[in-house]
Amino acid sequence: MTLHGDNNRFERRMGGVMFAASCLTVIGVIDAVLTPAAVLIALASQTSAPAGLDAGGAARLIAILGLGWSLAGLMIALAALLRVGCAIGRGLSAGGGTRDQTDEAARPAEWEADAWTAGGPPEAAGRRRTGRELLAAVREIRDLILAAPLDGEDGQERIRAAHQRQMAAEIIDAVNQRQIGHARSMLDNARAIFGQTPTLEKLAARLDETARRCEPLDYARTRRLVDEAALEGRWVQAEAAVRALYFDHPEVPRCRKLWEDFRRVRLHAYIEEVAGLRHWAEAQAAAEEFIARFPDTPEAASLREQLDTLRHNAGVEIRKRCERRVQELIADGHYAEAARVARYLIQQYPDSPQAAALKPRLADFESRAAQRRDVVQET
Structure with a gap:
């Protein structure tokens, strides 16, 4: 054509x-x-009729x-x-908007002349992106007019090419903003829709080149931020930075190692924190998780030696918590719920002092609960 x-x-x-x-x-x-x-x-x-004009008429x-x-x-x-x-x-x-599909291979060079230019303020990039989005919307209207039923496959192909150009422009914008992981996700979506086209192959090569160029600076910056945040206890900020680095560079060994090291250090610090607060149940659960996730580390070996103590302390904490709960329920007159908690404590920790103290009282709890049910039914 x-x-x-x-x-x-x-x-x-x-x-x-x-x-x-x-x-x-x-x-x-x-x-x-x-x-x-x-x-x-x-x-x-x-x-003029004899009946005249009524309200309904x-x-x-x-x-x-x-x-x-x-x-x-x-x-x-x-x-x-x-x-x-x-x-x-x-x-x-009139401005050259209608183009033959054979010039698709030449389009990436036109995009790069604008979008791949290094430097320039972010405001200028935003203005270029907004203008391109507006032009893409107008061209889409034009393409819908051209894709009338008489066009058949040719009109659908024209719309498909316009969609691919729009996705390519969004990928370029993401790379220009150093959003490597986001750009890679959009590229995978484009491949799922259009297959492996020359345009997407060129974008993939450019994306890999940009990722290799940005990775050293991203790693150094993230490593410094993590060290500072860990010293000050700003774990949420440090985790966000490490997660972003791993999302952008998942194939780089040192980025993967930094992510795994951070998760190990963060979990170990959490165990020490909750143990220091004497929250033994949380400390036991976190220690067991640490041993399962990082079994060959020195920290895991140390936690194995402490695990029996943590379990014992966690059991004492749970028994005391159940005992306090039973006393609160009795004070409020909730004997059925108090009996349920007492039975749980006796079944889980039959040899504990709390179980020994509650066993003689369990029948009284159940009797009082039955009396309250009878009173409620009579009323």
Whole structure:
């Protein structure tokens, strides 16, 4: 398909759309004139009748008049919208917007002249991106007009190419903002949609080159931030930085190692923190998780030696917590719930002092709970 033939077909389409707009305008004007004339004729006929014009007849005439004028306004507005669409399409066509699909391979060079230029303030990049998005939206309108049923596969291919160009531009913007992981995710989505095209291959090569260039600085900056945050206890900020580095450079060994080292150090610090607060149950659970995730580390060997003590302390903590809970429930008169907690403590820790103290009282709890149920049923 030549550019001249594409333009001729585009102009024929625009001529058909303009003819339809003109027809809609004429029909709308005729409707706007004939509707009040018909209403006046009906009004005169009813007023001359012996029964005269009642309220229901007047309401029907007003409704007919409003409906007729609404339809006329709708058709005129639709005609105006079609004219605006034609004007936009012709403007883009005159500016070279309609292109043959064979020039797709040349498009990345045009993108790179703008988007891959190093330096420049972020505001300028944002303005370029906004302008490109607006132009892409207008071109999409143009492409939808071209993709009429008579175009068939050719029109669908034109829209597919426009979609690929838009996704490529978004990938370039993400790389320019050093969002390597985000750009890689969008590239994978584009490959799933379009397959491995020359454009995507070139973007992938550029993305890998940018990732290799940015990785040393990203690693050094993240390592410094993690060291500072760990000393000050700002673990949330440090974790966000390490996670972002791993997301951007998952294939780099030292980035993976930094992520694993951070998770190990963070979990060990948490164990020491909760143990210092005498939250033995949390410390036991975290220690068991640490041993399972990092079994061959010196910290895991040390925790294995402390695990029995942590379990014993956790059991004491749980038993005391259950005992306090039973006392609170009895004070509030919730004997059934107190009996349930007491049975749990006796089953889990049968040889504990708390179990020995609660066993003789369990029957009393259940009896009081039954009495309260009977009182409730009688009332």
